[in-house]
Amino acid sequence: MSSETTSQRTDKDQYRRGFFERLRQSSFLSELLSNRLALLGLGIILLIVVVAVQARLFLDLEAIKATQLGTNPSMAGPCGERSVIAAIQSAGSCAHPMGTDLQGRDIFDRVRYGAWLALKYGTVTVAASTALGVGLGTIAAYYGGWIDNLIMRTMDVLLAFPSLLLALALVAIFGAGLWKAVIALTLVYTPRFARVVRGAALKVLEDEYIEATVSLGARDRRVILRHVLPNAIAPITVQSTLNYGLAIIDIAALSFLGFGASAGTPSWGLMLSNGVDQGLLSGHWWWSFFPGLLLALTVLGFNLLGDGMRDALDPRMREAVD
Amino acid sequence: MISKRFLLKRLLLLVPVVLGVATFVFAILHLSPGNPARTIAGQRASEEFVRQIESDLGLNDPIYVQYGRFLWNAIQLDFGNSYVIRRGTPVTEVLRDRFPVTLELAIYGQLAGIVFGIPLGILSAVKQDSVTDHLTRIGALTGISVPIFWSGPLLILVFATMLDVLPTTGRISSDYSVDAVTGLITVDALLSGNVDAFLSAVQHMLLPSLVIGVYSMALISRMMRSSMLEVIRQDYMRTARAKGQGAKITVMKHGFRNALIPVVTIIGIQFGSLLGGAVLTETVFNITGIGVLLVEAISVGDYPVVQGTVLLFAFLFTLVNLGVDVTYSILDPRIEQ
Amino acid sequence: MDADDPADTESPWPPLSRLGATFAAGAVAGAVTFVALAVGTDADASAQAFSLGALVFGAALLGWSTAVLAGRGLEATHRHLETGSDWTEAKSRRAMVVLCAFGLGGMVGASIATALA
Numbered sequence: 001m002s003s004e005t006t007s008q009r010t011d012k013d014q015y016r017r018g019f020f021e022r023l024r025q026s027s028f029l030s031e032l033l034s035n036r037l038a039l040l041g042l043g044i045i046l047l048i049v050v051v052a053v054q055a056r057l058f059l060d061l062e063a064i065k066a067t068q069l070g071t072n073p074s075m076a077g078p079c080g081e082r083s084v085i086a087a088i089q090s091a092g093s094c095a096h097p098m099g100t101d102l103q104g105r106d107i108f109d110r111v112r113y114g115a116w117l118a119l120k121y122g123t124v125t126v127a128a129s130t131a132l133g134v135g136l137g138t139i140a141a142y143y144g145g146w147i148d149n150l151i152m153r154t155m156d157v158l159l160a161f162p163s164l165l166l167a168l169a170l171v172a173i174f175g176a177g178l179w180k181a182v183i184a185l186t187l188v189y190t191p192r193f194a195r196v197v198r199g200a201a202l203k204v205l206e207d208e209y210i211e212a213t214v215s216l217g218a219r220d221r222r223v224i225l226r227h228v229l230p231n232a233i234a235p236i237t238v239q240s241t242l243n244y245g246l247a248i249i250d251i252a253a254l255s256f257l258g259f260g261a262s263a264g265t266p267s268w269g270l271m272l273s274n275g276v277d278q279g280l281l282s283g284h285w286w287w288s289f290f291p292g293l294l295l296a297l298t299v300l301g302f303n304l305l306g307d308g309m310r311d312a313l314d315p316r317m318r319e320a321v322d
Numbered sequence: 323m324i325s326k327r328f329l330l331k332r333l334l335l336l337v338p339v340v341l342g343v344a345t346f347v348f349a350i351l352h353l354s355p356g357n358p359a360r361t362i363a364g365q366r367a368s369e370e371f372v373r374q375i376e377s378d379l380g381l382n383d384p385i386y387v388q389y390g391r392f393l394w395n396a397i398q399l400d401f402g403n404s405y406v407i408r409r410g411t412p413v414t415e416v417l418r419d420r421f422p423v424t425l426e427l428a429i430y431g432q433l434a435g436i437v438f439g440i441p442l443g444i445l446s447a448v449k450q451d452s453v454t455d456h457l458t459r460i461g462a463l464t465g466i467s468v469p470i471f472w473s474g475p476l477l478i479l480v481f482a483t484m485l486d487v488l489p490t491t492g493r494i495s496s497d498y499s500v501d502a503v504t505g506l507i508t509v510d511a512l513l514s515g516n517v518d519a520f521l522s523a524v525q526h527m528l529l530p531s532l533v534i535g536v537y538s539m540a541l542i543s544r545m546m547r548s549s550m551l552e553v554i555r556q557d558y559m560r561t562a563r564a565k566g567q568g569a570k571i572t573v574m575k576h577g578f579r580n581a582l583i584p585v586v587t588i589i590g591i592q593f594g595s596l597l598g599g600a601v602l603t604e605t606v607f608n609i610t611g612i613g614v615l616l617v618e619a620i621s622v623g624d625y626p627v628v629q630g631t632v633l634l635f636a637f638l639f640t641l642v643n644l645g646v647d648v649t650y651s652i653l654d655p656r657i658e659q
Numbered sequence: 660m661d662a663d664d665p666a667d668t669e670s671p672w673p674p675l676s677r678l679g680a681t682f683a684a685g686a687v688a689g690a691v692t693f694v695a696l697a698v699g700t701d702a703d704a705s706a707q708a709f710s711l712g713a714l715v716f717g718a719a720l721l722g723w724s725t726a727v728l729a730g731r732g733l734e735a736t737h738r739h740l741e742t743g744s745d746w747t748e749a750k751s752r753r754a755m756v757v758l759c760a761f762g763l764g765g766m767v768g769a770s771i772a773t774a775l776a
Contacts, residue, residue: 037460153754157722164598165635169346172620172628173353249469253602256471257617269471276475276606281490285479292472300467307463332728339724345717352703352710385709386770587732636721643728650731 031312038308044301048294052119055112064105064113065264099286101271102278110266111290117267118248118298121182125247126240128186133193134236138224140194141201152198155191163188163246164253171259178261181254188250189243196239200232238309245302252295268295332644337397339636344396347629348389354623357381361623362405401633402626407618413630417612421634422505423493424600424611428638430531431596431603435538436589442539443546443585444578450551458543465540470599474533474606481529488525491608495522534603538589538596545588550581583653590646597635671752678760685712685764690772692765697776705773712765719758726751 032038098107140151158166163185170184204227254260255269263270268291275288351358359375360367376382380391395402401413408416446458482490489495493507498519500510508527511520554577601613612631619627689712696704726733730748 037456149754149757153751153758156726156751156754157718157758160722160725162594162598164601165594165632168601168616168620169350169632172350175355176621245467249467252469253471256602257605258621272471272475276471280475280478280483283483285483288472288475289479292469292475296468296472299469300464303463303467335724335727338720342717342720342724345713346721347717349710349714349717352706353714384770384773385706386766389709389713389766587729590729590732636724640724640728643732646729646732 029312032308035308035312037304038312041301041304041306041308044297045305048115048298048301049119051112052115055109056116059109059113061113061266064109064266066105098290099284101287102274102284107271107286107290110271111268111294113266114268114271114291115294115298117178117261117265118251118295121178121251122244122248125182125185125189125251126244128182129189129243130193130236130240132186132190133195134197134229134232136190137194137197137199138201138228138232141198141205142224142228148198151194155194158188158191159195164250167250167254168257168259171254176259178251178255178265178267181251181260184254185247185250189247192243193236193239196235197232200235201228204228204231234313238306238313241302241309242306245299245306248295248302249299268292328647329644332640332647336637336640339640340396340399340633341393343633343636344393344629345389347625347632348392350628351625352385356623358405358623358625362409396629401630404627405624406622407615407624407627413626416615416627417630417634419502419505420610420612420615423507423609424604424613424634425638426506426508426527427530427534427600427603427609427611428593428596430527431534431599432538432589432593432642434531434535435542435596438535439539439542440546440582440585443543444550444581446543446547447550447554447581455547459547462540462543465536468536470533470537470602471606473536474529474603477529477533478607488529489522493523493526493609494519495526498522530603530607530609533606534596534599537599538592541588541592542585545585546581549584550577553577553581579653583650586646586649586653590643593642594639597638671749671756673753673757677757681757681760682764682767685715685761686768686771687764688761689765689768689770693769693772693776705769708769708772709766712762712767712769714762715765716759716762719755719762723752723755723759726755 098111101107101110136151136155140148161169166188167181167184170187171181174180174184251260252267252269252272255267256273258273261267261270271291272288272295275284275291279285279287357372357376359372359379359381362375363372380388383391399414403409404411404413404416442458442462446455449455478490481488494500494511498511498516500507500514500516500519500523503510503513508520508523511523514520597613600611601617603609604611604613605617612634615627616631616635619625619631689708692711693704693708696707726748730751733751734748
């Protein structure tokens with residue numbers, strides 16, 4: 001999501017100019033910007049970011065976690081209504097626009113704080129697996145031979161398992177908790193990044209100019225920093241964006257299954273779990289509806305943007321559109 | 323075509339699968355915090371009692387002796403007794419009741435994915451860049467974005483609570499009692515000859531299989547679309563079109579069979595994610611299959627049950643991929659097995 | 660980029676010498692892990708070191724089975740979705756066998772180190 005904003009900010013940065021000139025000349029940006037769905041995704045993401053930051057700045061986590069049974073024992077729906085239609089009609093015009101939960105806590109506040117948590121843990125997961133994947137992928141591509149084999153084939157083993165089941169296996173080793181879920185998912189996602197980065201880096205390294213640079217005696221780090229990484233940024237960004245949605249879903253799924261957030265934390269997954277367990281059959285639909293809505297919307301935003309980016313990137317798909 | 327020798331070789335693969343799962347679970351068991359003997363005995367049991375269980379289980383033997391014994395038991399499909407969930411009951415017995423439940427869910431879910439995914443993908447490709455195409459693609463993307471643990475409750479809310487046309491949770495209405503023959507509730511109800519019971523079972527299966535199939539449907543339709551587009555752009559398709567046949571017939575005749583090949587192969591691979599989805603779907607719809615069993619077993623540390631469930635998941639994966647191989651060789655007879 | 664010659668690339672089995680070397684490397688790693696754990700903590704160093712080897716071995720064995728089972732599907736998917744991926748069934752199987760050797764080496768190394776200690 002940040003590729004175009006960063007490109008404008010650092011445009012005059014001499015050091016990286018070559019890369020951004022190339023990016024501008026390629027049709028990637030213009031194509032992405034002409035993709036309405038991708039822009040819609042970007043809009044959704046920005047909206048969620050604003051909600052999350054606002055919640056982080058103005059809401060008090062301890063107050064959100066604390067049970068409010070003494071002050072509001074009614075577990076009311078939005079505006080105290082129990083029927084869906086009546087609630088939609090009067091939505092937004094009352095003290096608790098999304099109702100209150102079993103402990104009398106305001107769901108609107110909890111859902112907004114949940115946005116902050118989802119983005120926070122999602123960002124850490126994606127950033128960590130990107131960093132690991134970039135490191136491993138670049139090393140594999142640059143050095144080749146048995147190092148390449150060792151790294152990539154280990155990644156292959158991890159790639160062979162379904163992501164949620166592998167995450168469950170890792171959680172069985174690490175134990176439950178949000179940060180442990182983040183570590184487990186980081187390990188699950190790293191192979192995807194390593195594969196993408198290695199592929200991109202190999203293409204760059206095969207180009208003649210790298211061979212020329214190497215023969216002139218450029219040092220490894222310089223070649224990787226100045227030639228390999230800048231050229232791999234586009235595919236990495238696409239992979240990160242697509243993976244962001246997946247990370248947010250999987251973190252929520254682990255919380256939903258009871259291996260993530262601890263009781264009381266306003267995480268979407270946990271709120272959904274409580275809502276499904278206790279509220280679904282008793283008519284408290286708003287307990288699970290609103291956290292899930294925000295979760296689905298956020299993930300859709302990342303998937304729309306990521307999909308648009310992939311279409312803009314993939315030459316084969318571009319050919320198909322022509 | 324598929325030869326008997328090929329089938330036999332594939333089934334022999336179950337041996338390394340069993341060994342691999344057993345080794346993996348053995349490693350998890352010893353790497354995870356907590357003492358199995360303590361798990362069995364319970365938190366309040368006396369120290370002597372825990373020691374007693376430890377020596378009964380052979381936990382004091384050297385680790386390689388334990389591993390050897392573990393493997394030997396696993397290869398005979400003896401996973402021991404459940405630690406906690408059904409304390410003392412052989413795992414195979416626990417799994418026998420639960421496995422058909424997940425099997426049924428996975429079959430219907432996968433069928434839903436294929437039955438809806440393939441036509442949608444073709445439609446999208448044939449009407450490339452039309453409104454239909456865009457709607458299908460957005461639909462597929464939404465399908466991937468909406469988590470099972472939200473779409474499930476939402477469907478329950480709409481169809482069960484608001485419209486009151488479908489049941490909420492479980493596998494069959496409590497009005498009917500059906501003898502378990504195969505364990506697949508729809509098949510059992512059909513075998514019992516009670517039409518109402520069968521309808522009830524089908525109604526109960528409808529929402530869960532839809533929910534679990536959505537992800538697979540989205541993936542299959544996306545793959546079908548791109549595969550179909552690729553085939554359409556190929557030369558022989560252009561030639562066929564130039565000869566003046568109707569565009570639709572051309573697509574059906576030449577394109578479909580070739581375009582289906584990569585789609586079939588992806589079904590085998592995405593089946594793994596479908597099994598991951600089964601874990602969530604069973605939790606949402608309160609269906610007591612091996613998915614919820616796995617989650618429960620991991621959270622209480624019941625490793626014999628973990629091993630059994632993981633092995634069954636692997637077994638299902640193996641079978642589906644075998645089915646994919648058979649389909650593949652029918653679609654593309656040039657492939658020698 | 661792959662160091663192997665073309666004839667070798669076709670075979671799903673790695674050369675014995677490489678298996679032996681990886682096995683030895685795994686054994687050393689297993690023994691070192693055991694010593695490191697035994698110095699750092701007290702009780703379960705043997706079980707932990709052995710289990711780490713078993714984790715690698717078990718995962719690689721499952722990975723190998725998956726490669727054989729779904730190999731063609733994976734190859735087709737990679738060809739289709741990611742241009743430029745060079746995943747092949749034979750390469751993957753070879754690598755998994757090597758990883759199996761490493762894991763087994765770790766298990767044996769940890770056991771021997773335990774017996775000697």
